[in-house]
Amino acid sequence: MAQHSQLEHLADRLHSTSIHLLRLVRGQDTAAGIGPARLSALSVVVFGGPISLNDLARAEQVRPPTMSRIVDALEKDGLARRRVNAADRRAVVIETTARGARVLQEGRKRRVRMLAKSLSGLKRSELLQVERAVRTLQKALQRQSEQG
Amino acid sequence: MAQHSQLEHLADRLHSTSIHLLRLVRGQDTAAGIGPARLSALSVVVFGGPISLNDLARAEQVRPPTMSRIVDALEKDGLARRRVNAADRRAVVIETTARGARVLQEGRKRRVRMLAKSLSGLKRSELLQVERAVRTLQKALQRQSEQG
DNA sequence: GATAATTAATTAGCAAGGCTAAGTAATAAT
DNA sequence: ATTATTACTTAGCCTTGCTAATTAATTATC
Numbered sequence: 284m285a286q287h288s289q290l291e292h293l294a295d296r297l298h299s300t301s302i303h304l305l306r307l308v309r310g311q312d313t314a315a316g317i318g319p320a321r322l323s324a325l326s327v328v329v330f331g332g333p334i335s336l337n338d339l340a341r342a343e344q345v346r347p348p349t350m351s352r353i354v355d356a357l358e359k360d361g362l363a364r365r366r367v368n369a370a371d372r373r374a375v376v377i378e379t380t381a382r383g384a385r386v387l388q389e390g391r392k393r394r395v396r397m398l399a400k401s402l403s404g405l406k407r408s409e410l411l412q413v414e415r416a417v418r419t420l421q422k423a424l425q426r427q428s429e430q431g
Numbered sequence: 432m433a434q435h436s437q438l439e440h441l442a443d444r445l446h447s448t449s450i451h452l453l454r455l456v457r458g459q460d461t462a463a464g465i466g467p468a469r470l471s472a473l474s475v476v477v478f479g480g481p482i483s484l485n486d487l488a489r490a491e492q493v494r495p496p497t498m499s500r501i502v503d504a505l506e507k508d509g510l511a512r513r514r515v516n517a518a519d520r521r522a523v524v525i526e527t528t529a530r531g532a533r534v535l536q537e538g539r540k541r542r543v544r545m546l547a548k549s550l551s552g553l554k555r556s557e558l559l560q561v562e563r564a565v566r567t568l569q570k571a572l573q574r575q576s577e578q579g
Numbered sequence: 580g581a582t583a584a585t586t587a588a589t590t591a592g593c594a595a596g597g598c599t600a601a602g603t604a605a606t607a608a609t
Numbered sequence: 610a611t612t613a614t615t616a617c618t619t620a621g622c623c624t625t626g627c628t629a630a631t632t633a634a635t636t637a638t639c
Contacts, residue, residue: 293558294546295539296565298456301449302471303572306492308446309626318595323450337616344454349597351618356595373605373616391443398442401575409567410441416564417444419557424451427549457597466597466624484588497626499589504624521587521634585636590629597624607614 297420307401311393315386317360320345322390324353325362325379329387333378335368362386445568455549459541465508468493470538472501473510473527477535481526483516510534 305319312319320343327342328334334342340350354377357363362383368374379387402410453467460467468491475490476482482490488498502525505511510531516522527535550558 290547290550290558291539291543293562293565294543294550296569297452297546297561298542299471299474300565300568300572301452302467303492304445304449304568305453307572307575319450320596323447335616336618344451345596346598347617348599348619352596355618368616371606371616375617391439394446395439395442398445399438401571402438402442404574405567405571410438412560413445413564413567414441416561417441417448419553419561420448420452421444423549423553424448424455426552427455468625485586493625494627495588496590496628500625503589516587519587519635523588581639583636583638585634587634588632590631592629593627595624595626598622600620600622602619603617605615605617607612609610609612 304398308394308397311397312390315390315393317362317386317390320349320353321357321362322387324350325357325383325387328363328377328379329384333366333376335374335376337374339377357383452546456542456545459545460538465510465534465538468497468501469504469510470535472498473505473531473535476511476525476527477532481514481524483522483524485522487525505531 309319312322315322317325324339324343327339331342336350336354337347339354340347343350345353354363354365358365361380363377363379365375365377368376402413405413457467460470465473472487472491475487479490484498484502485495487502488495491498493501502511502513506513509528511525511527513523513525516524550561553561
């Protein structure tokens with residue numbers, strides 16, 4: 284019972300902390316003229332290389348129509364481009380442009396500057412603690428999304 | 432230099448972990464017929480008690496018009512109600528209803544069940560580690576949003 | 580006490596980003 | 610050859626963010 288209630292409380296705080304963290308960086312992202320969904324998708328393409336629309340949607344945990352529109356916007360802004368997959372002409376391959384890679388890095392910089400301001404008050408030991416916890420969480424979340 | 436790059440990496444992972452965590456619970460929230468913004472605002476009212484619209488907007492880090500519409504939706508669903516502040520008749524006081532408190536608890540349960548599944552693979556020591564990190568982060572984020 | 584300035588909330592209207600359902604085109608299977 | 614499946618897009622809905630402009634109440638000033 285104490286176990287359950289503690290876990291519930293932790294889940295609540297995790298949720299609320301995530302919400303507030305994202306609201307904090309939101310201003311920076313939109314200042315770049317690129318929203319979080321676009322930035323996140325672009326990041327997958329830049330770091331992971333060319334990828335099909337379906338795979339990108341899966342990676343971002345959104346439905347294909349949603350990703351299709353996000354890619355529309357990225358293309359319109361010259362941050363990514365579609366290419367037909369020659370081997371399977373139903374499929375498209377999404378790849379970044381030089382501009383896309385540059386904008387992504389700038390977005391990261393802005394974001395990290397904002398978060399760094401928040402984290403700068405923390406002691407070295409606290410930073411390490413957060414780092415370890417993030418690694419733990421990522422592992423747990425990934426396991427979850429793989430299973431379903 | 433190593434410092435900066437480490438901090439940048441941590442910020443990136445914090446950001447991405449937050450996004451993925453929220454996407455994970457999103458399905459559960461919308462299953463309750465209540466979106467994340469409404470749930471979060473309702474939670475402030477339920478746990479913090481009656482509050483003015485402006486203060487609620489500030490607490491949720493959104494603009495008053497955004498909050499006004501969120502409260503509209505909560506009212507329409509019978510989860511909260513507006514009351515005129517007798518002392519200052521420009522202001523409204525938002526308070527929860529019995530149904531609001533109940534729905535919030537149900538939402539929490541659904542969410543915690545989902546997160547618990549993710550966290551259930553963690554050792555007790557890892558849970559404590561995450562708990563400490565969350566507390567640290569909350570402190571840091573709060574300080575940030577107070578300063579601006 | 581009347582007028583002006585400020586404050587609290589709302590309304591109107593836009594954009595991003597989530598969804599489902601339905602359509603099109605290409606490939607795979609029968 | 611026909612049928613089924615697959616990849617993606619289009620159309621249309623909802624939520625949630627914003628700014629600008631409006632309304633109503635309070636506070637400050639003359």
